[in-house]
Amino acid sequence: MPALSQRSQAFQPQPMFEILAAAQDLEAQGHPVLHLEIGDTKGFTNPHIVSTLQELSQNPSLGYIASGGMPEIRGAFARQYTQEKGVTFGADNVVVAPANALISQYLGVTCDPGDAVLLPDPGFPTYFLAARYNGLRIVTYPLDPETGWNPDPAQVERLISEDPGIRAMIVNSPSNPLGTVMDPERLDALLDIAERNGLHCLLDETYKNLVFAGDLEPLPHRSSTTYLYSLSKDAAAPGLRVGCAVSQDTGLIAKLVDYSSLFFSCGPGLMQQVAASYISRPDALAFAREIRTETSSRVALVEKILGDVDGLSYIRPSATFFVFLNISCTGLDSRAFAYELLRERHVCVCPGDSFGQQGEGHVRVTLTGDRQELEEGMRRLADFVRARS
Numbered sequence: 529m530p531a532l533s534q535r536s537q538a539f540q541p542q543p544m545f546e547i548l549a550a551a552q553d554l555e556a557q558g559h560p561v562l563h564l565e566i567g568d569t570k571g572f573t574n575p576h577i578v579s580t581l582q583e584l585s586q587n588p589s590l591g592y593i594a595s596g597g598m599p600e601i602r603g604a605f606a607r608q609y610t611q612e613k614g615v616t617f618g619a620d621n622v623v624v625a626p627a628n629a630l631i632s633q634y635l636g637v638t639c640d641p642g643d644a645v646l647l648p649d650p651g652f653p654t655y656f657l658a659a660r661y662n663g664l665r666i667v668t669y670p671l672d673p674e675t676g677w678n679p680d681p682a683q684v685e686r687l688i689s690e691d692p693g694i695r696a697m698i699v700n701s702p703s704n705p706l707g708t709v710m711d712p713e714r715l716d717a718l719l720d721i722a723e724r725n726g727l728h729c730l731l732d733e734t735y736k737n738l739v740f741a742g743d744l745e746p747l748p749h750r751s752s753t754t755y756l757y758s759l760s761k762d763a764a765a766p767g768l769r770v771g772c773a774v775s776q777d778t779g780l781i782a783k784l785v786d787y788s789s790l791f792f793s794c795g796p797g798l799m800q801q802v803a804a805s806y807i808s809r810p811d812a813l814a815f816a817r818e819i820r821t822e823t824s825s826r827v828a829l830v831e832k833i834l835g836d837v838d839g840l841s842y843i844r845p846s847a848t849f850f851v852f853l854n855i856s857c858t859g860l861d862s863r864a865f866a867y868e869l870l871r872e873r874h875v876c877v878c879p880g881d882s883f884g885q886q887g888e889g890h891v892r893v894t895l896t897g898d899r900q901e902l903e904e905g906m907r908r909l910a911d912f913v914r915a916r917s
Contacts, residue, residue, distance in 0.1 A: 543878065544653070589798055591797065613746065615749045623773050626759065631732075649671065650883035706852045730758065736819075763815065826849070827895065857913070862889060872912065873912050
């Protein structure tokens with residue numbers, strides 16, 4: 529067969545799907561697996577989205593729509609962000625696409641091959657994969673577990689001053705994989721540093737509505753900041769593939785629209801109709817509050833199960849539905865731990881090194897599946913750690 533291009537080597541799968549494939553191989557052999565690896569909200573059902581989907585599917589819209597998204601949903605997201613950020617956004621400040629795709633698209637329209645991008649470590653794997661795909665150099669700024677997984681803004685400033693090739697920065701709060709909310713003063717400092725240094729800044733706030741203690745305090749808006757959001761998590765609707773990027777830079781948004789037009793013409797209109805109907809509801813965030821109440825309860829369940837496991841440590845999550853466990857007490861690296869746990873106990877978790885060098889010695893556990901499966905999976909994990917500590 530003809531050889532593939534060198535460029536094709538830049539395409540890499542998300543790591544959680546690699547271990548998912550290994551789990552599915554076990555299942556094909558007749559071994560039930562407890563899935564705690566994917567941030568899928570399958571354990572929650574959004575009745576509003578289900579009923580709207582059923583209603584619209586009776587007379588579905590199956591034609592092409594605008595590449596940037598249907599006007600109704602772009603307008604709905606614009607109104608949402610106008611209210612949240614205290615500045616005016618219109619439909620032309622919004623592009624609608626799967627949030628995971630928008631990460632790569634954003635780096636593609638803000639950076640040229642050879643430029644550098646600042647990424648958090650630990651951070652969501654797509655940040656790293658998208659940067660490599662776009663031919664960018666990766667410079668990481670570490671998140672420190674000693675400070676609750678917060679960055680050091682002074683260190684970020686030094687990294688920028690030492691590398692004039694840095695053109696963009698990604699910031700994520702609440703964090704996937706950590707389940708933590710960045711200290712507001714540090715987050716504000718990062719956004720300020722990006723603006724003062726003329727960097728593009730993508731603030732990934734996919735989990736902004738899943739903070740256990742309540743809503744996040746609004747920060748001053750910076751014109752250099754682009755916001756990334758998705759309905760996959762707080763609406764429990766990952767299958768809709770509806771997310772958005774919001775920016776005051778209409779030129780940037782227009783190029784993201786062009787990118788979408790080139791690669792997939794447009795999103796599915798039916799799904800965007802459903803999403804627009806949902807986010808326009810006055811009580812749309814009520815469902816998100818239900819998710820975070822239940823997730824907080826599940827965190828308490830995990831704490832109860834892991835409370836007497838010597839050597840196992842973690843920072844209690846304050847948002848999202850992830851727990852990032854330090855498993856270094858077992859003497860196993862994160863990948864060996866995850867695959868041995870899968871083979872021996874049929875529990876699937878995500879290796880921490882998937883999220884950067886700082887993630888080594890950790891695994892990410894997802895709390896969104898069936899509650900009984902979560903409890904059994906955590907008991908098996910606890911027993912696995914005890915046997916190796």
